Amino acid sequence: MSKLLEITNLSVKYFTAKKSITALNSVSLTIPSNKYTLGLVGESGSGKTTLALSIMNLIEGSGRVIAGRVEYNGEDVLSMPPKRLLSYRWREVSMVFQSAMNSLSPVKTALSHIEEVIRVHEHVPRPIARERGLALLEEVGLDREQTNLYPHELSGGMKQRVVIAMALALCPKILIADEPTSALDVVTQKKILLILKENVLKMGLSLIFITHEITLLPGIVENIVVMYSGEIVEMGSLRDVFSSPLHPYTQNLIKSALTIDKNSIIDPNYRNEQPNNVANVGCKYARFCRFALSRCWQEKPCLRVVNGGRLVACHLY
Amino acid sequence: MSLPILLGERLSVEFINYKGLFQRKKTTITALKNVSLRIGRSDTVVVVGESGSGKTTLAKCLAGLMDPTQGYVSYMGKDIRRLSGKEFFEYRAGVQMVFQDPFSSLNPRWDVFTSVAAPIKYLRKEINQDIIRKKVSELITEVGLDLNEIQGKLPHQLSGGQLQRISIARALASDPKVLIADEPVTMLDASKRISVLNLLLDLQREHSMSLLFVTHDLAAAKVMGGKIVVMYHGRIIESGDTLQIIAKPMHPYTRLLVDLAPRLEAGGSARNGHDIPERPYKGDAVKSGCSFANRCKFATDICYKIEPSLEVNLGSRLVACHNPLTTS
Numbered sequence: 001m002s003k004l005l006e007i008t009n010l011s012v013k014y015f016t017a018k019k020s021i022t023a024l025n026s027v028s029l030t031i032p033s034n035k036y037t038l039g040l041v042g043e044s045g046s047g048k049t050t051l052a053l054s055i056m057n058l059i060e061g062s063g064r065v066i067a068g069r070v071e072y073n074g075e076d077v078l079s080m081p082p083k084r085l086l087s088y089r090w091r092e093v094s095m096v097f098q099s100a101m102n103s104l105s106p107v108k109t110a111l112s113h114i115e116e117v118i119r120v121h122e123h124v125p126r127p128i129a130r131e132r133g134l135a136l137l138e139e140v141g142l143d144r145e146q147t148n149l150y151p152h153e154l155s156g157g158m159k160q161r162v163v164i165a166m167a168l169a170l171c172p173k174i175l176i177a178d179e180p181t182s183a184l185d186v187v188t189q190k191k192i193l194l195i196l197k198e199n200v201l202k203m204g205l206s207l208i209f210i211t212h213e214i215t216l217l218p219g220i221v222e223n224i225v226v227m228y229s230g231e232i233v234e235m236g237s238l239r240d241v242f243s244s245p246l247h248p249y250t251q252n253l254i255k256s257a258l259t260i261d262k263n264s265i266i267d268p269n270y271r272n273e274q275p276n277n278v279a280n281v282g283c284k285y286a287r288f289c290r291f292a293l294s295r296c297w298q299e300k301p302c303l304r305v306v307n308g309g310r311l312v313a314c315h316l317y
Numbered sequence: 318m319s320l321p322i323l324l325g326e327r328l329s330v331e332f333i334n335y336k337g338l339f340q341r342k343k344t345t346i347t348a349l350k351n352v353s354l355r356i357g358r359s360d361t362v363v364v365v366g367e368s369g370s371g372k373t374t375l376a377k378c379l380a381g382l383m384d385p386t387q388g389y390v391s392y393m394g395k396d397i398r399r400l401s402g403k404e405f406f407e408y409r410a411g412v413q414m415v416f417q418d419p420f421s422s423l424n425p426r427w428d429v430f431t432s433v434a435a436p437i438k439y440l441r442k443e444i445n446q447d448i449i450r451k452k453v454s455e456l457i458t459e460v461g462l463d464l465n466e467i468q469g470k471l472p473h474q475l476s477g478g479q480l481q482r483i484s485i486a487r488a489l490a491s492d493p494k495v496l497i498a499d500e501p502v503t504m505l506d507a508s509k510r511i512s513v514l515n516l517l518l519d520l521q522r523e524h525s526m527s528l529l530f531v532t533h534d535l536a537a538a539k540v541m542g543g544k545i546v547v548m549y550h551g552r553i554i555e556s557g558d559t560l561q562i563i564a565k566p567m568h569p570y571t572r573l574l575v576d577l578a579p580r581l582e583a584g585g586s587a588r589n590g591h592d593i594p595e596r597p598y599k600g601d602a603v604k605s606g607c608s609f610a611n612r613c614k615f616a617t618d619i620c621y622k623i624e625p626s627l628e629v630n631l632g633s634r635l636v637a638c639h640n641p642l643t644t645s
Contacts, residue, residue, distance in 0.1 A: 043506045157595065185367040185533050190577045191593040213507050215536075215579030242581055256511045258536035260563060260578035 004033035004173055004206060005055065005093070010068030012050050012059055023050040025230040026068070028303070033173060036206040037197070039217040039238065041253070042227035048210045049098065051227070052176045054078075055208075056089055091121055094167040095176040099183065101159035104151040110137060110162045111147040117169045136165040140195055157188035164196055171203060178210045193220050214257050218242070226250045229284040232303055235311040246312040248289045283315070291316055320394050321355040322527055323379055323412060323495050328352045328388035330374050330551075348374040349385070350551045356495055356527045361543025363559055364531045365574065371551040372531045373417075376499045379529065380414045410440040410491035417500040419480035423472045429483045430468065433457065436491040456486040461516060478509040482516070489520065496521070497529045502537060514540050535578040539563055547571050550608040553627060557634035567630060567641040569613045607639065615640045 012024040024047045031038065040048050053059050055070055057077050070077040072092060080088060097103070104113060114133035118124060137147045140161040151159055160180060167175055177196065181189040197220050200207045209221050217224060217238060224241050226234040226249065234247040245251045283289070286296040295315050306317040330349040336342040349371045356362055356379075364372045377383040379390055381397055389396050392408045400408055413436070416422040423432050433453045437443045443452075457464055460482040472480055481501055488496055498517060502510040514537060521528045530541050538545055538559055545559040547568065555568040566572040573594070594612035607613070610620040619639050627637040 043508050259581050260536045261580045
């Protein structure tokens with residue numbers, strides 16, 4: 001598998017009038033091409049969405065990329081000229097944004113949304129775009145008569161499908177899905193995720209699936225990256241990470257996940273005795289960590305390979 | 318059986334929509350149909366169902382925030398519409414609700430202290446400032462928040478988890494006998510959910526309250542335990558002991574929910590997305606008969622003709638299905 005997207009030491013900060021907040025701190029990640037599925041998990045504020053936005057070169061406003069590179073096929077994404085960027089976004093890497101279903105145009109039908117995407121980017125005649133749009137919508141599970149409905153006539157699940165079809169319309173190489181199902185109920189959620197995965201595999205794309213709900217990942221992705229406070233703390237195959245999480249944060253995340261097959265769900269002891277005003281130059285999780293050593297407060301652990309291909313940023317290993 | 322604290326008897330709620338020129342077309346949406354629910358002392362009752370199944374409508378009826386079209390709600394054996402002014406205050410104080418979205422359920426212009434103090438002032442008629450202050454401080458500590466950190470803060474300065482704890486403190490402020498929690502953890506970060514659920518269970522034990530917990534997540538229901546009521550399309554389709562039902566669902570819909578509930582097995586389900594029977598577009602395809610029939614793989618002719626009634630099955634279990642799953 002070849003490297004398709006390579007992120008090296010990416011740091012992003014958001015600036016306000018008084019202070020700056022580090023959203024990403026030296027994150028490195030490689031996405032191979034062709035059917036690579038990655039789940040990106042972490043709690044809110046851990047930098048998942050910022051990472052996705054920087055892959056699309058969409059960091060703007062108060063955000064600034066401080067250091068690092070994002071390379072797509074050897075091409076520097078962060079310094080792409082505007083024209084190239086237009087074709088890069090959506091045709092190479094597309095994204096389903098969080099609550100994207102609320103951003104559908106109220107005066108356009110489901111089909112004309114897809115049609116527009118195809119016509120704007122590929123300059124093909126309308127009938128061809130329409131045909132392709134219809135095929136795509138059918139692929140994601142919309143009936144033919146539903147394709148001419150307006151967003152207010154569609155249910156949440158159907159709107160979400162339209163958005164997914166839009167993201168797939170130009171056969172991108174990478175699809176980023178940022179919490180695509182957080183507003184849907186259990187049954188619809190599972191169904192849409194499985195449809196998303198089927199299409200990703202069929203079209204041979206790579207998928208980056210962002211969520212804070214770790215329980216959504218099994219059956220959808222094969223690899224997992226756990227983020228905490230703007231850093232990657234653990235990375236590996238879903239099977240390995242789920243069966244034997246290494247980083248204490250991942251352990252807590254898995255132990256506290258609400259699932260139906262566990263007999264007891266442990267409340268992670270998030271509040272450790274440690275005061276939160278101690279200058280912390282080491283591990284960001286040290287304050288909450290049960291195993292924290294004195295070294296954890298002084299020295300930052302870096303992402304290292306431990307027992308066979310697993311990557312973890314922790315002094316315990 | 319002892320007297321239930323809160324009882325909903327054959328509740329039905331219909332919403333009427335007027336459409337067309339001069340609003341002449343009338344469409345009726347049945348949000349709740351013939352639902353009865355009893356909450357005894359110190360009971361935990363979990364209501365589960367997908368969006369649109371009527372679970373919030375049921376909670377609102379029981380909390381007195383919405384009037385049922387048919388049926389009645391009684392508190393301590395008395396119909397809440399026939400309560401005297403004083404008794405009604407007693408009911409308001411005795412049944413409190415925690416809402417789904419903590420960001421919009423607190424007054425944005427009140428500091429959280431004022432929000433928690435309000436029920437003590439207005440429902441418990443306490444006017445001594447010192448007592449109020451002491452009580453609020455106790456409540457805030459009890460829900461696991463740091464008093465000094467919280468003091469004087471407005472809702473927008475706090476996180477979702479903190480706000481939901483404040484909402485719980487506010488609901489507890491009038492010493493309720495029944496706490497109704499409407500999806501209290503869905504808006505929270507996954508890692509914060511379990512601690513709020515445990516908090517609710519602890520508080521229920523300490524205050525010996527009854528708890529009505531509304532959720533769409535069976536995994537959360539399992540943590541709460543107690544009794545479960547599964548709703549579909551405004552009707553109760555299965556009810557009984559929570560753990561038993563999750564272990565052995567008898568209604569095909571409950572089975573579907575159990576199958577799709579979050580799990581952590583690394584392999585994941587080998588299900589195909591297109592096999593999952595989703596709710597059909599514009600719900601009411603089945604005019605008579607069982608409302609789940611058009612999604613049910615066990616549906617037979619009778620399911621499309623006669624609506625199944627809630628019948629006793631396996632001891633204390635109630636199931637509304639013509640073909641309940643007996644062994645699986």
